[in-house]
Amino acid sequence: MSSNNINKENSPPHRTIKSFVLRQGRLTKAQQSALNDHWQAYGIDYSEQVLSIDKLFKNNNEIILEIGFGNGESLLQQATNQPQYNFIGIEVHSPGVGHLIHHACRQGVHNIKVIRHDAVEVLKHQIADSSIKQVQLFFPDPWHKKKHHKRRIIKPDFIQLIHRKLKPGGLFHMATDWQDYADYMLEQMDNAEGFINTSGTGNFSADRASRCETKFERRGLKLGHQVWDLIYQKR
Ligand SMILES: C[S@@+](CC[C@H](N)C(=O)[O-])C[C@H]1O[C@@H](n2cnc3c(N)ncnc32)[C@H](O)[C@@H]1O
DSSP: OOHHHHHHHHSOOOOOOOSOOOOOOOOOHHHHHHHHHHHHHHBOOOOSSOOOHHHHSSSOOOEEEEEOOTTOHHHHHHHHHOTTSEEEEEOSOHHHHHHHHHHHHHHTOOSEEEEOSOHHHHHHHTSOTTOEEEEEEESOOOOOSGGGGGGOSOSHHHHHHHHHHEEEEEEEEEEESOHHHHHHHHHHHHTSTTEEETTOTTOOBOOOTTSOOOHHHHHHHHTTOOOEEEEEEEO
């Protein structure tokens, strides 16, 4: 057997490029206890089986799903402000997940569940098609160096995945403080099959009222960054 063949056989299966790098951030005591004691109430374990969402929440309210919620403060605020909806947050960073569960528990907010896993895999395997009223992607990692652009979560396959998961008429709301990424999102989304730009082709959205300020947004604003919102509707 040639060494080439040996290498091929032993090499790991093809790895897809991820939109995140898992940082082993330290959990505070409160975050760790929240994960230990309240995962049953707030957490959804990742599996490749489609979730029956109606069994997760004790009502049939519509679902708003957020990808990469960070420390979850803005998601929690939104869930508090909008008790008429159920919220699913997806985040890979354990301290952020612990932080959200800790505060949701303290504030007695129950219309929220979290999944600690890669959102792309969760959407592909765990979320039923045409089941989500709104998907939110706020301040995704901009991967601003050109050689890292391939890590950006917004790309044609991902956009079509979001399209599949939204109900007809459902919304995809994005925001970023990186102009170059904002322009790229606008171009990709305006050209995406099956979506309508709610502000008209070529325009960013001026609707900030429907969104709570996030931690990364605050950080960007302090640095003097501008913020661009984009809202698209599934045809
Ligand atoms: C720049 S932070 C923004 C956090 C938050 N949305 C905010 O505005 O404060 C991006 C977050 O997305 C998460 N993330 C990136 N790719 C992800 C993926 N594929 N699945 C789940 N979370 C992801 C990262 O762990 C990180 O916490």
